Amino acid sequence: MASRVIPVDPFDLVIFGGTGDLARRKILPALFRRYCAGQMQPGTRLIGAARAELTDASYRDFVAAALDEFDIVHNHTDEQRSAFLADLHYVRLDATGEDGWERLAGLMSRDRIKAYYFSVGPSLFGPLAERLHRHGMADAGARIVVEKPFGRDLETARDLNRTLAQHFDESQIYRIDHYLGKETVQNLMAIRFGNMLFEPLWNSQYVDHIQITVAETVGVGGRGDYYDRAGAMRDMVQNHLMQLLCLIAMEPPAKFDPAAVRDEKLKVIRALDPVSPAEIVRGQYLADADKPGYHEHVENPASTTESFVALRAQISNWRWAGTPFYLRTGKRLRARTSEIAVVFKEAPHSIFGAEAGRHRNILTIRLQPNEGINLDVTIKEPGPGGMRLIDVPLDMTFTEALGPDAEDVPDAYERLIMDVIRGNQTLFMRGDEVEAAWAWTDPIIAAWDADEAEPVPYDSGSAGPEEALALMHRDGRRWREIRV
Numbered sequence: 016m017a018s019r020v021i022p023v024d025p026f027d028l029v030i031f032g033g034t035g036d037l038a039r040r041k042i043l044p045a046l047f048r049r050y051c052a053g054q055m056q057p058g059t060r061l062i063g064a065a066r067a068e069l070t071d072a073s074y075r076d077f078v079a080a081a082l083d084e085f086d087i088v089h090n091h092t093d094e095q096r097s098a099f100l101a102d103l104h105y106v107r108l109d110a111t112g113e114d115g116w117e118r119l120a121g122l123m124s125r126d127r128i129k130a131y132y133f134s135v136g137p138s139l140f141g142p143l144a145e146r147l148h149r150h151g152m153a154d155a156g157a158r159i160v161v162e163k164p165f166g167r168d169l170e171t172a173r174d175l176n177r178t179l180a181q182h183f184d185e186s187q188i189y190r191i192d193h194y195l196g197k198e199t200v201q202n203l204m205a206i207r208f209g210n211m212l213f214e215p216l217w218n219s220q221y222v223d224h225i226q227i228t229v230a231e232t233v234g235v236g237g238r239g240d241y242y243d244r245a246g247a248m249r250d251m252v253q254n255h256l257m258q259l260l261c262l263i264a265m266e267p268p269a270k271f272d273p274a275a276v277r278d279e280k281l282k283v284i285r286a287l288d289p290v291s292p293a294e295i296v297r298g299q300y301l302a303d304a305d306k307p308g309y310h311e312h313v314e315n316p317a318s319t320t321e322s323f324v325a326l327r328a329q330i331s332n333w334r335w336a337g338t339p340f341y342l343r344t345g346k347r348l349r350a351r352t353s354e355i356a357v358v359f360k361e362a363p364h365s366i367f368g369a370e371a372g373r374h375r376n377i378l379t380i381r382l383q384p385n386e387g388i389n390l391d392v393t394i395k396e397p398g399p400g401g402m403r404l405i406d407v408p409l410d411m412t413f414t415e416a417l418g419p420d421a422e423d424v425p426d427a428y429e430r431l432i433m434d435v436i437r438g439n440q441t442l443f444m445r446g447d448e449v450e451a452a453w454a455w456t457d458p459i460i461a462a463w464d465a466d467e468a469e470p471v472p473y474d475s476g477s478a479g480p481e482e483a484l485a486l487m488h489r490d491g492r493r494w495r496e497i498r499v
């Protein structure tokens with residue numbers, strides 16, 4: 016069962032910020048893999064645009080080095096690599112200046128899909144959109160891809176939406192959240208809406224609670240300056256965790272199309288209750304024997320920015336009233352893992368008596384590592400000696416279940432960039448969704464600012480602050496272990 020590749024017609028793609036970290040690590044290797052997979056046709060034109068003084072030839076060298084470093088697929092031929100590099104061009108320009116724009120406009124084809132990837136800071140989104148428009152590159156076949164962060168609060172997100180809307184229609188704007196491009200995230204929709212088994216139970220009558228964990232082992236690394244102004248709430252919760260929450264909680268859309276899916280996601284965000292300070296814990300990692308702590312990483316000993324958030328969210332609608340959603344994310348935690356766990360209620364009555372213990376089904380959707388799905392089922396412990404019950408996992412790790420084909424599954428950036436070219440916005444955030452997410456997070460952040468709240472310290476390599484454990488203990492529940 017090889018993964019099906021539907022080739023797309025040749026297109027033009029401009030990567031603004033084509034010499035940046037994201038372009039090098041993610042965008043260019045993703046394009047190369049789609050090229051090798053046969054999805055991108057020869058003649059497709061890729062144009063890097065940035066401020067560096069490069070020529071086409073030196074940009075090709077730059078991209079070749081990036082592929083050496085970051086392309087994890089090694090089964091391509093030298094011919095494929097040379098052909099891919101030959102289709103690359105470079106235009107030197109400043110997003111806020113005038114030089115280079117005419118040359119870029121001259122390179123763009125007529126009658127082709129044209130995509131502009133804004134892999135630059137958000138302050139440049141407006142100047143880029145305006146210049147694309149002014150130089151005649153914002154026609155109906157054009158689309159723009161914008162990276163996170165999309166604003167830092169509701170007001171700035173609204174401003175950005177308004178600015179982009181002056182030059183592009185909403186149907187041309189692709190706000191990327193690479194979490195939505197992950198295979199398992201889409202599988203979440205397949206599991207929910209492609210099976211009869213789960214959806215009837217997918218509500219507060221049967222689900223005790225849901226946990227969403229995105230744990231990282233790394234610290235803020237080289238992004239200290241940006242991160243210290245953002246924090247985990249803005250960097251992770253407002254976008255990635257919120258999107259996962261939407262997909263797990265939304266009503267079945269009438270069909271799998273962008274408007275229907277995004278309408279349902281928006282309804283979830285709008286049904287979220289405000290979170291009180293007692294329902295949220297923010298933390299900051301400490302140094303350990305080997306590595307510096309948060310303060311040293313961001314070179315700001317007075318920083319009160321959080322590198323960890325745990326919170327209890329509640330969705331006030333018919334389906335979910337009474338079922339809490341616990342969200343947690345942080346840096347320098349015990350393991351790098353992202354998962355969603357749907358914890359079902361216990362059976363209403365145990366015919367096996369109290370000694371059989373308490374058991375519940377848990378459906379776990381693992382986003383990383385080892386993408387897959389796991390269902391804990393209660394069975395009899397094998398052997399004589401009465402009816403003792405144990406929980407065993409029905410485990411479907413995709414690489415095991417699907418064999419080598421699972422290795423060929425495109426990564427998030429590959430899939431999302433191809434969706435842009437095909438004009439499919441289902442896995443991208445709509446402007447009103449982003450604004451609604453900020454409308455929910457803004458009061459939380461404002462309350463921290465008003466109280467001058469300090470995050471609680473936690474040990475690097477731990478599961479986060481003790482207070483986060485207490486958040487669930489108070490409800491008679493506990494977090495799943497953070498482990499690979």
Ligand code: NAD
Pocket residue numbers: 031032033034035036037038064065066067108109110111133134135136137139162163164
């Ligand atoms: P970077 O600093 O490594 O690269 C920035 C790029 O923008 C460079 O190519 C630079 O030449 C170009 N640039 C800067 N100012 C310019 C100007 N005035 N005119 C034209 N080009 C200009 O940044 P990055 O890490 O590649 O991130 C790019 C965007 O993607 C940022 O908004 C970032 O928040 C977002 N992002 C990055 C990552 C990541 O892993 N790096 C992940 C998610 C989102």
